Amino acid sequence: MTIGMTRGRSGHFVKEKTIAYAVLGLFLIYTLLPLYYLVISSTKTNTQLFSTFGLWFADDLNLVRNIEALFERQNGVFGRWLANSALYSVAGGVGAAAVATAAGYALSKFNFRGRNLTFAIILGTVMVPNTALVIPLFLLFANFGLTDTIWAIILPSTVFPLGVYLMKIYIDQAVPDELIDAARIDGASEVSIFFGIVVRLAMPGIVTVMLLAFTSTWNNYFLPLVMVTDPRLMPVTVGLAQWNELASAGSGGQALFSLVITGALIGVLPVVAMFLLLQRFWQGGLASGAVK
Amino acid sequence: MKIVDGLSILAAQRRSVLGLLGGGVVAAAAAAMPQSVAADQVEITMWSWVPNLQMQIDLFMERNPDIKVELVNAGQGGAQHMQFRNALRAGRGAPDVIQIPLEMQATFQLIGGLEDIGPLGASELQGDFVDWVWGQVSNEDGAVFGIPWDSGPMAIVYRGDLFDEAGITEIPTWEDFREAAAQFRETHPDKYITSATFSSGGWSTGLFWQAGSRPFEVIDQTTIRIGVNDDAAREVAQFWTELLEADLVDPQPAWNNDFYTSLDRGLISSWIIAGWGPVFMEGFTSESAGQWRAMPMPTWGEDNPAAGNWGGSSIAVVAGTPEAEAAARLAIFLGHDQEAATMFYERQFLFPVLNSILESDTFVNATMDFYGGQGFNHVFAEASNTIDRDFQFSPFQDFVYETLESELGGAAANGTSLVDALDRAQATLAAFAREQGFTVVD
Numbered sequence: 001m002t003i004g005m006t007r008g009r010s011g012h013f014v015k016e017k018t019i020a021y022a023v024l025g026l027f028l029i030y031t032l033l034p035l036y037y038l039v040i041s042s043t044k045t046n047t048q049l050f051s052t053f054g055l056w057f058a059d060d061l062n063l064v065r066n067i068e069a070l071f072e073r074q075n076g077v078f079g080r081w082l083a084n085s086a087l088y089s090v091a092g093g094v095g096a097a098a099v100a101t102a103a104g105y106a107l108s109k110f111n112f113r114g115r116n117l118t119f120a121i122i123l124g125t126v127m128v129p130n131t132a133l134v135i136p137l138f139l140l141f142a143n144f145g146l147t148d149t150i151w152a153i154i155l156p157s158t159v160f161p162l163g164v165y166l167m168k169i170y171i172d173q174a175v176p177d178e179l180i181d182a183a184r185i186d187g188a189s190e191v192s193i194f195f196g197i198v199v200r201l202a203m204p205g206i207v208t209v210m211l212l213a214f215t216s217t218w219n220n221y222f223l224p225l226v227m228v229t230d231p232r233l234m235p236v237t238v239g240l241a242q243w244n245e246l247a248s249a250g251s252g253g254q255a256l257f258s259l260v261i262t263g264a265l266i267g268v269l270p271v272v273a274m275f276l277l278l279q280r281f282w283q284g285g286l287a288s289g290a291v292k
Numbered sequence: 293m294k295i296v297d298g299l300s301i302l303a304a305q306r307r308s309v310l311g312l313l314g315g316g317v318v319a320a321a322a323a324a325m326p327q328s329v330a331a332d333q334v335e336i337t338m339w340s341w342v343p344n345l346q347m348q349i350d351l352f353m354e355r356n357p358d359i360k361v362e363l364v365n366a367g368q369g370g371a372q373h374m375q376f377r378n379a380l381r382a383g384r385g386a387p388d389v390i391q392i393p394l395e396m397q398a399t400f401q402l403i404g405g406l407e408d409i410g411p412l413g414a415s416e417l418q419g420d421f422v423d424w425v426w427g428q429v430s431n432e433d434g435a436v437f438g439i440p441w442d443s444g445p446m447a448i449v450y451r452g453d454l455f456d457e458a459g460i461t462e463i464p465t466w467e468d469f470r471e472a473a474a475q476f477r478e479t480h481p482d483k484y485i486t487s488a489t490f491s492s493g494g495w496s497t498g499l500f501w502q503a504g505s506r507p508f509e510v511i512d513q514t515t516i517r518i519g520v521n522d523d524a525a526r527e528v529a530q531f532w533t534e535l536l537e538a539d540l541v542d543p544q545p546a547w548n549n550d551f552y553t554s555l556d557r558g559l560i561s562s563w564i565i566a567g568w569g570p571v572f573m574e575g576f577t578s579e580s581a582g583q584w585r586a587m588p589m590p591t592w593g594e595d596n597p598a599a600g601n602w603g604g605s606s607i608a609v610v611a612g613t614p615e616a617e618a619a620a621r622l623a624i625f626l627g628h629d630q631e632a633a634t635m636f637y638e639r640q641f642l643f644p645v646l647n648s649i650l651e652s653d654t655f656v657n658a659t660m661d662f663y664g665g666q667g668f669n670h671v672f673a674e675a676s677n678t679i680d681r682d683f684q685f686s687p688f689q690d691f692v693y694e695t696l697e698s699e700l701g702g703a704a705a706n707g708t709s710l711v712d713a714l715d716r717a718q719a720t721l722a723a724f725a726r727e728q729g730f731t732v733v734d
Contacts, residue, residue, distance in 0.1 A: 046575055046576055047556070047575075047576055047577065047578030048578070049549070049552075049576070050549065050552040050553040050555075050556050050576050050577075050578075051553070051556055051557070051578050051579050054549070074343075074365070135378075138378055138382065139381070139382060142378075142382030142383070142384055142385065143382075145384070147382065147384070147385050148385055225371060225374075226374070226375075226378060229339070229364060229366040229375045229379070229385065230364055230366075231364065231365050231366075238371075241367075241371070242341075242365070242367040242368075242371065245367065245368055245369045245370075245371065246341065246343075246368065247547070247572070254343060254572065254575060255552075255572060255575030255576045256575075257576070
C-alpha cells in the first residue's frame with residue numbers, strides 16, 4: 001500500500017510536470033513566434049514579403065538594404081524617433097523610480113495623518129487605465145502651452161502608481177526600522193538617511209520600478225499620439241504606426257511594410273538589451289516584491 | 293513620358309547612413325543659426341502626409357519670399373483627424389494649412405475648423421477644376437473650404453494575362469460582370485475575378501456612389517437626412533451578396549498580408565481601385581509586375597455611365613489662423629499652379645483634379661512598368677468626368693466608415709446578407725446622429 005501510494009504520487013508529479021512544461025512551451029512559442037517572424041521578415045523587400053513563405057528567408061537577404069532605407073526615409077527621421085524613445089523612456093524611468101522611491105519610503109516609514117488613506121488612493125489609481133486620462137491630460141497640458149513638447153510625454157510618464165506601491169512594499173521589508181533609528185541616534189540627517197541607507201538597500205526594487213516604467217514608456221502609444229504632432233518629437237511607436245497607415249492613405253499612399261517591420265525589429269532591441277543587462281536586479285526585485 | 297516608380301525615387305535619394313547623419317548635423321547647425329528674416333515675413337505651418345512635399349514647398353517659398361512655410365507630417369487617417377480635432381478644441385497647436393481627405397471635408401466644416409477662402413482668390417478658380425471635386429469643397433452659397441488636390445476615380449485594375457485566358461475583354465455593365473466572374477471561375481477554378489473588399493469603408497462608399505446612392509444630406513446645421521440603405525445602395529448590396537453566395541468573388545478582407553499576396557499571385561485577379569491604386573500596387577507586386585491592365589468599372593445600365601470615387605483630398609485653410617491670406621496663397625499654389633500640380637502626379641502620384649492636366653497629352657499617354665509599359669491614365673481620367681457631383685459625405689464620416697466597415701465587412705466575411713448589414717448600419721448611424729444632437733429625417 002505504501003509502495004502503491006509512492007507510485008501514485010510520483011506518477012501524479014510527473015504528469016503535473018509534463019503539463020507545466022507543455023503550458024510553458026506553448027507560452028514560449030506564443031512569445032517567440034512573433035519575434036521570429038519579425039527577424040525573418042526584416043530581411044525581405046516589400047515584394048518578397050508577399051511573394052515568399054512568411055516563416056522562412058527569401059533567396060536573398062535584404063536586411064542591410066532595409067536598415068539603410070529605414071534610416072534614410074523622410075530625412076532620417078527614424079534615428080530621431082529612436083533617440084526620442086530613449087529620452088522619454090530614460091527620463092520617464094528615472095523620474096518614476098525617483099518619485100516612487102521617495103513616496104514609497106514616506107508611506108512605509110513615516111507615521112502621518114492620512115497615511116492609509118493616501119496609500120489607498122494611490123492603490124486605487126493603479127486601477128485607472130492610463131489611456132482614460134490621456135484626453136483630460138491633453139487639455140490640461142494645452143492650457144499650460146506644453147503640448148507638442150517633450151514635457152507632455154515625460155511628465156505623465158513619471159507618475160507611476162504601481163511603482164509607488166511596489167516601493168512601499170519593498171522598503172517595508174528591505175529597510176529595517178532599527179537601522180533608521182540607529183542612524184538617527186548617530187546624528188545622521190534625514191537626507192543622508194534617505195540617500196545613504198534607504199536608496200542603497202532598496203536598489204533592486206528601484207531598478208525594478210525603473211525597468212517597468214522604462215518599458216511602459218517605450219511601448220506607450222496613445223499618450224504620445226495625442227500629445228505631439230511634430231514628427232521630430234515622436235517616439236518609435238507613433239512614427240512607425242504613421243508609416244504603416246500610409247498604406248491605406250488613399251492619396252499619396254505607399255506600401256512601406258518592409259520599413260515598418262525593420263523599424264519594429266530595431267525598436268524592440270533596446271528593451272531586450274535593457275532586460276538582459278539589468279536581469280540580475282530585475283529578478284531580485286521581482287522576487288522580493290512578491291513575498292509580502 | 294514614363295512615370296518614375298516610387299522605389300526608384302527612393303533609390304535616387306539614397307545616401308549612405310553616415311553621410312546622412314553628417315548632413316543632419318549640418319542641417320541642425322544651420323537651423324540654429326540666427327537667420328536674417330525680413331521684418332514682414334510671415335510664418336505658416338502646413339500638415340500633410342504626401343511624401344516629398346518639401347519639393348513643392350521650396351518652390352513656393354522661392355516664389356513667395358515673404359512667406360516661410362514649415363511642413364509637418366502629422367500622419368493620415370484617424371491619427372491626423374484626432375490631432376486636428378484636439379488642436380481645435382484646445383485652441384492651440386492647429387496648423388494654418390491642412391491636407392484633409394475629401395470625405396472629411398464636411399466633418400471639419402461642421403465643427404468650424406475650415407476657413408472660407410472664396411474671397412481670398414479661390415472662387416475664381418472654380419472652372420479650372422473637375423466639377424464634382426469642386427462640389428465637394430464648396431457649398432451653394434459660394435463658400436470655398438479648400439482647394440481640391442487629388443481624387444480617386446475608380447476603375448478595374450486587372451491581370452491582363454488571366455483575363456485573356458478567360459476570354460474577358462470588356463465588362464460594360466454589372467450584369468456582364470456577374471457572367472464574367474462565372475466565366476473566370478470556370479477557366480481558373482483556383483482563382484477569383486476580384487475580392488469583395490467591404491472591409492474598406494472608402495471602397496464600399498465608392499460603389500454606392502457609382503450606383504447613385506445619396507446616403508447623407510445636410511439640410512441645415514442641426515438637421516440631416518440619412519439613407520445609407522437607400523434603393524441604389526441596396527441594389528449594390530444585393531448584387532454583391534449574390535456574387536458572394538454563388539462563390540464568384542473572394543470574401544476575404546483587404547489590407548492585410550493575405551490579400552496582397554493573393555493579388556500578386558493572381559488568386560485575386562483584379563482590384564476595383566482608385567486612380568492612386570496602380571502606384572500603390574506597384575509597391576508590393578513582383579511576380580505579376582507588367583501583367584496589369586485597367587478597364588472602366590462596369591456601370592448600372594447604359595443610361596447611367598457613372599464611375600465611383602474612393603479617396604482624394606483637398607488643401608484647406610484652418611479657421612481662425614491669423615495668416616489666412618498667406619495660407620490661402622499656399623493652398624492655391626499647391627492645388628492650382630501648373631508646375632506644382634504637374635510634379636504632384638509625376639513625382640507623388642496624386643491623381644490630378646485640374647482639367648488642364650487631365651487633358652494634357654503627357655498625362656493621358658504616361659506609361660508604367662506595372663502595366664508592362666502601357667498607359668492607362670485615360671481610363672481613370674474618363675472615369676473622373678462621370679462621377680456624380682451631388683454625392684454628399686456625412687458630418688461625422690470617420691464614424692460612418694467605421695460602421696460600414698464592421699457591418700458590411702463582417703457580413704461579407706461571414707457570408708450573410710449585405711442588405712441586412714446596410715439596414716443595421718442605417719439604424720446605428722441614425723442613433724449616433726441623434727446622440728450628436730442632430731434631428732434625423734428620412
